[in-house]
Amino acid sequence: MKKSPMDAAIQEAEYGMENGHGGPFGAVVVRDGKIIGRGHNRVLLYRDPTCHGEIEAIRDACRKTGTHSLEGTDIYTTSEPCPMCLGAILWAGIRNIYIGCNREDAEDIGFRDRVFYDTMNQMAYRLIPLQREDCLALFARYKALPGRETY
Amino acid sequence: MKKSPMDAAIQEAEYGMENGHGGPFGAVVVRDGKIIGRGHNRVLLYRDPTCHGEIEAIRDACRKTGTHSLEGTDIYTTSEPCPMCLGAILWAGIRNIYIGCNREDAEDIGFRDRVFYDTMNQMAYRLIPLQREDCLALFARYKALPGRETY
Numbered sequence: 001m002k003k004s005p006m007d008a009a010i011q012e013a014e015y016g017m018e019n020g021h022g023g024p025f026g027a028v029v030v031r032d033g034k035i036i037g038r039g040h041n042r043v044l045l046y047r048d049p050t051c052h053g054e055i056e057a058i059r060d061a062c063r064k065t066g067t068h069s070l071e072g073t074d075i076y077t078t079s080e081p082c083p084m085c086l087g088a089i090l091w092a093g094i095r096n097i098y099i100g101c102n103r104e105d106a107e108d109i110g111f112r113d114r115v116f117y118d119t120m121n122q123m124a125y126r127l128i129p130l131q132r133e134d135c136l137a138l139f140a141r142y143k144a145l146p147g148r149e150t151y
Numbered sequence: 152m153k154k155s156p157m158d159a160a161i162q163e164a165e166y167g168m169e170n171g172h173g174g175p176f177g178a179v180v181v182r183d184g185k186i187i188g189r190g191h192n193r194v195l196l197y198r199d200p201t202c203h204g205e206i207e208a209i210r211d212a213c214r215k216t217g218t219h220s221l222e223g224t225d226i227y228t229t230s231e232p233c234p235m236c237l238g239a240i241l242w243a244g245i246r247n248i249y250i251g252c253n254r255e256d257a258e259d260i261g262f263r264d265r266v267f268y269d270t271m272n273q274m275a276y277r278l279i280p281l282q283r284e285d286c287l288a289l290f291a292r293y294k295a296l297p298g299r300e301t302y
Contacts, residue, residue: 006282010289017293023300024293044300048210049219049242055201068200078286080278083271084238090270091200091235098279100286109294119241120234127231128249131157135229135251138161142168142175143260149174149195 005030005076006100008038013053013078016040023111025053027077029061029070029094036073037061053077054085058092069093079106082113083120156181156227157251159189164204164229167191174262176204178228180212180221180245187224188212204228205236209243220244230257233264234271 003011005028012026022041029037039056043049054077061070071093079101081089089097103113142148154162156179163177173192180188190207194200205228212221222244230252232240240248254264293299 004282006285010282010285013289014292017289017296024289043219047217047219048213049221049244050201050206050210050239059199059201062199066198068194068198070200076281078289082238082242083234084236084242086271086274087233087235087238087267088201090267090274091233093200096279097274097277098281100280100282101290102280102283105283105287105290109290110299116238116241120237123237123241123248126248127253128247129251129253130227130249131155131161131251132253132256134157134161136256138164138168138175138229139252139256139260141165145168148261 027057163191178208
């Protein structure tokens, strides 16, 4: 039986889990039925809190395709993406997000993302304004640049 | 006059902007008054949509301190972090978030993050469940591992 993209995501997660790279989270990016990027949680391996499965898969796909845009692709992830990964998925321009487990399932095995989601909401109100005029001057300089891109 | 951490973040942003690395966004991570990580937007340079200023600063700080936890640190960023970066800041355990410009300021120079925030909210409801049983089995295997960590 042909393996589904979600099977490939599970395989990624298992590999990472068995080798102590991080939690049981894997993801693959798919274009036209072909896997173009793979990733699993490597937070412990790389000592980098941004190395979640989805971000690793996105970075892998971008490396392999040589672009920062993954428009027209889908992502398959073993567990509901956290806001950081959901953000990365959106910036990448990915179309559909297929998820295996959800955030409650993750909580059942000890990943208390509920605290994370609650804190995210609180943190948005904890931003401390500082030197806005200086930063506005920076923005004005950017706006005046020829051929500037926004993304 | 001693430069503030926000001045250092602005300097990062300027360097990236002038060298075509990406948008005018920079950030620094600070512990006990000392800058331990610097970053600026390198989306175009690395062709990687996750290389926002804040994520680059976090990864730099983690590389330099050899840990995935940045507890007890603060971050100074030239512009309000997007949800991806806010998520990364929270996963890293960063305490205070000092911001220069806000999301409306960024919109004024063409970075239409409003679309992003709106889409984030919609996307959370666009998640497509798939093979949850298979992914739950994966989680059960992780739960049974000795010495497993959650983060």
